Amino acid sequence: MGTEGDKRRALLLCACIACILIGLSLFVLDPLSLRKEKEEPPTEVSWAETAEKGKILVYVVGAVKNPGVYEIPEGSHYYDAVKAAGDVLPYADITAVNMAEPVTESMKIWIPLDPSMKDSGAAxxxxxxxxxxxxxxxxxxxxxxxxxxxxxxxxxxxxxxxxxxxxxxxxxxxxxxxxxxxxxxx
The missing domain is CATH 1.10.150.280 (AF1531-like domain)
Known part of the structure; x- marks a missing residue:
């Protein structure tokens, strides 16, 4: 009967080792899969994604209809950025800005007021x-x-x-x- 008891102990020992290995594999592999999920890029558009799409971000302010940050195609000019912001206001001084000047990533474009407006009825x-x-x-x-x-x-x-x-x-x-x-x- 000693050999059958030894067989049971060996079988029980193998079952315990198998359970421990399965438990450890779940413990070790699950955190790895969680790390992979955390490493995925955010769903928001990043600067790198914008650059990959051939787009740049510019900040248009001053005498424009809708000041703000706009995503425009790479290789655009002041004119394109101002159009994205809804165009200039009637009292903008567009002669003070080179509308054909190329824009670059993160550029701030400021459209000034026409100084002659201070001499008009709006003085x-x-x-x-x-x-x-x-x-x-x-x-x-x-x-x-x-x-x-x-x-x-x-x-x-x-x-x-x-x-x-x-x-x-x-x-x-x-x-x-x-x-x-x-x-x-x-």
Whole structure:
């Protein structure tokens, strides 16, 4: 009977070793498969993917209809970037910018205001679609914080269509707007 008991012990020992090996293989192999999943690239478009597609990102600001970041074909020019931003505003100074100049990755393209507009009927008015923080702060009741809120709103929602749209900016009440209405333009 000693040999049959030894056979059972050997079989039990083999079964235990098999269970341990199976458990270890699951423990070792599963984390490896999780690491592979973590190493996969994100689903967002990265700079490398943009470059592979022959596209570049440019930041268009100033006197354009829709300031922001745009993806345009590699080899494009200022003209193409401005068109992507909805074209220039009527009071843009396009003579100050070489619209045929090539653009490069991550370039900031700034379209200035026409200086002659200051001599026209809009003299002394602050353009709420293009003004920077310092210019906005010249308005009555507009300090640094409110100027930042106006610029943030503009970046998130695009240009103001009417003067009254300024009331959508947090902290611009009806009363404050009445003080500003005759000092702003689009």
């Amino acid at each position: 002394g008015l602050v353009n709420i679609n293009t003004a920077g923080a310092k210019e906005l702060e010249t308005l009555p009741g507009v300090g640094k914080v409110t100027a930042e809120k106006i610029m943030t709103y503009r970046e998130e929602h695009g240009s103001f269509s009417t003067k009254e749209d300024l009331k959508r900016v947090p902290s611009i009440s009806d009363g404050k707007f009445k003080k500003l209405a005759d000092k702003i333009t689009l």
